Amino acid sequence: MERLTIVMFPWLAHGHISPYLELAKRLSRRNFIVHLCSTAANFKSIENSIGASSIRLVPLHLPDTYLDSRFHTTNGLPPDLMPFLKRMLDLAAPELRPDLLVYDFLQPWAPLVAKEHGVPAVEFITTTATMMAYLFHHFSDPEAAFPFPEIHYRDYELPHRECLLAVAEEVRRDAFAGVHRSNGVVLIKGFREIESKYSDYLAELLGRRVVAVGALVQEAVTISHELIQWLDNKGKNSTVFVSFGSEYFLTRExxxxxxxxxxxxxxxxxxxxxxxxxxxxxxxxxxxPQGFLERVEGRGLVVEGWAPQAQILGHESVGGFVSHCGISSMMESMKFGVPIIAMPMHLDQPLNARLVELIGVGVEVVRDARGMLEREAVAGVIPSVVADEGLRMSSNRMSEGDEEIDEVVEAFLKLYHNNNKTINGFH
Known part of the structure; x- marks a missing residue:
């Protein structure tokens, strides 16, 4: 098989660069050379995860405007600064000359740059087919009801829905333009097995074949860490892991x-x-709460910053994952067979939480009518999920094989060969 070179260009979020890196690893094992483009601020979080693969990190140099270099990532970025980061990335527009470009949802100009050099391009969307079907449905016809009523926003989540859909007309145009510039196929994170009808509807909306790439979850690297040592002393399925990702932050309440x-x-x-x-x-x-840390001493740890999430979820003592239902956390939980206690917070997360319940891998903590968490609801759902063997068995069935990557490789090779025939004048 030819040794093709791919440039991957994810959005500047850890939730995006991580699946791009995992896809790059799997492709590098199939004889592809992958150049992964991002900022130095993002590379800090992945440079130890590359191993011996043929992946080359290509640093992006953003213009020295708006934000200093420590903010050249969405990790910890205050939400009000997000538009500035997007503007800076649009200004960067690096030169791209590989055999194939894989680009993100927020870079609709990237395939145009690739086309100037005769390079085919494929969009890789790092969220669920369910959420994207919902989004493009309403972008296409804002007044029409989504044809799958089980995927919906609760009344108190409607502000998140409005925030998701009430984007500028330019953004809507860019979304459609970006995906329609994808050559023949669109890659999307997740399993066709659990989203087939939403994936089929998305393909109909986009006029493109939708190829699921699997969970793309990082392998749990065994490291010596005090949290793992603490878990070693806890009983099987006796502990819940609580984390809400790197971009969304709980209110004080x-x-x-x-x-x-x-x-x-x-x-x-x-x-x-x-x-x-x-x-x-x-x-x-x-x-x-005052005195909280003292009262839970011995059975509860509160850690500020970072923890080895994959290794924690893979530990036999962990019996539940309290999660915001970001796509990466969902997939990670399913890979390690840990049921989800869903507490969605923002944008697409409520739709992901509906999906979690529909496929039987978790239960949501429903907020009150004002959208506020209630301690009694939290305390009720967590133990019931941890004790539910049916949920655990459903979570365990989502293991990632090679079938998804086989389909990606096949699509890439076909695209490369068709492009070469066109360039050489055979079509």
Whole structure:
């Protein structure tokens, strides 16, 4: 098989660069050379995860405007600065000359640059087919009801729906333009097995074949870490892991209710807390109920910043994952067979939470009518999920094989050969 060179160009978020890296690893094992483009700020989070693969990191140099280099990633970026980061990436527009380009949803100009050099391009969307079907349905016909009523927003989530859909006309045009510039196929994260009808509808909306690439979850690298040592002393399925990703942050009120709920649940827990990068330092203890850390000592740990998530989820002591239902966290939980306690917060996460319940791998903590978490609801759902063997068995069935990557490789080779025939004048 030819040794093709691919440039991958993800959006500047860890939730995007991580699946791009995992796809790059799998392709590198199939004789592809992959150049992964991102900023130095993003490479810090993945440079130790590449191993001996034929992946080359290509640093992007963003213009020295708007934001300094520590903000050249969405990891910890205050939400109000996100538009500035998007603008900077659009200004970067690097030169691209591989055999094939794989680009992200937010870079509709990238396939145009590739086309100028005779390079075919494929869009890789790092969220679920379900969410994208919902989005493009409403982009196509805002007044029409989504044909799958089980995928919906609750009344208190409607502001998130409006935020998702009330984008500028330019953004809608870019979304359609970007996907219609994808040559023949669109890659999407996830399993066709659990999203087939939504995937088929998305393909109909886009006029493109939709190829699921699997979970693309990082392997759990065994490291010596105090959290793992702490888990080693806990019973099987006795502990819940609590994490809400790197880009979304609980309100003070939600943190308080979650803390009380964890305390009332009487289960062991590891809670990873993150705050946005602001000038004013947020003190962890000030965001928790008074005396909370002392009362849960021995059965609960609160960690600020980072934790080895894959290794924690793969540990036999962990029996549940309290998650915001970002796509990467969903897939990671399913890979390791850990049922989800869903607490969606933002944009597409409510739709992902509906999917989690529909496929039987988790249960959602439903908020009150004002959209606020309630400690009693938290304390009720967590133990019931951890004790539910049916949920655990359903979560365990989502193991990733080679079938999805075989289909990606086949699509890439076909695209490359067809492009060469066109360039050489055979078509």
């Amino acid at each position: 939600d943190m308080m209710e979650l803390a009380h709920g964890l305390e009332l649940s009487m289960l062991n827990f590891i809670w990873v807390v993150r705050f946005p990068k602001r000038e004013e330092k947020i003190v962890l203890e000030d965001s928790l």
